[in-house]
Amino acid sequence: MNTMIKVIFILAFAYPGFVQADDFKKSDLKRWREQFDEVADEGRRLFTSPDLGSNGVVCAQCHPNGANTHPETYPKFQKQLGRVAMMWEMVNWCILNPLEGKPLDADDPEMIAIHAYLAKERKGVQLDPGRH
Ligand code: HEC
Numbered sequence: 001m002n003t004m005i006k007v008i009f010i011l012a013f014a015y016p017g018f019v020q021a022d023d024f025k026k027s028d029l030k031r032w033r034e035q036f037d038e039v040a041d042e043g044r045r046l047f048t049s050p051d052l053g054s055n056g057v058v059c060a061q062c063h064p065n066g067a068n069t070h071p072e073t074y075p076k077f078q079k080q081l082g083r084v085a086m087m088w089e090m091v092n093w094c095i096l097n098p099l100e101g102k103p104l105d106a107d108d109p110e111m112i113a114i115h116a117y118l119a120k121e122r123k124g125v126q127l128d129p130g131r132h
Contacts (some may be wrong), residue, residue: 036116039109043117046110053099059114062098066121073131084130087115 092103
């Protein structure tokens with residue numbers, strides 16, 4: 001065993017803290033929760049505003065309170081796309097079709113906000129990937 005690996009082993013067994021994830025405090029949890037809620041609120045705003053499209057249509061017209069978006073079922077086969085897809089691809093399908101808008105990148109902050117909002121609406125629902 002080379003010396004570097006030995007040192008890592010000794011550290012890992014002698015100091016359990018060495019292999020644990022970063023410590024965090026209650027104040028961190030509160031801050032992270034607030035950041036999540038802020039992003040989800042922005043998602044709700046986008047979901048109910050015509051900003052994402054070009055024709056005045058909003059997501060919430062067809063999906064009131066996130067209805068029928070089923071974030072817990074992704075990834076899954078989607079008829080419209082003809083393959084197993086992620087939810088952001090269906091968000092883009094709806095931006096392009098009913099809203100006649102421009103698709104967003106998967107990691108666009110607006111796309112992340114929409115996902116945060118839809119996932120929050122379905123909080124507690126069991127994950128069921130692939131379900132129809
Ligand atoms: C004119 C009505 C309409 C509007 C407006 C609309 N959608 Fe949809 N949406 C649909 C239809 C129809 C489907 C396809 C149904 C299916 O295959 O489950 C769908 C599917 C979806 C799905 C996948 C649902 C599932 O069960 O897997 C998501 C997520 C979604 N829409 C998000 C959005 C978002 C975000 C917006 C706004 C950018 C939006 N939709 C706007 C009609 C609409």
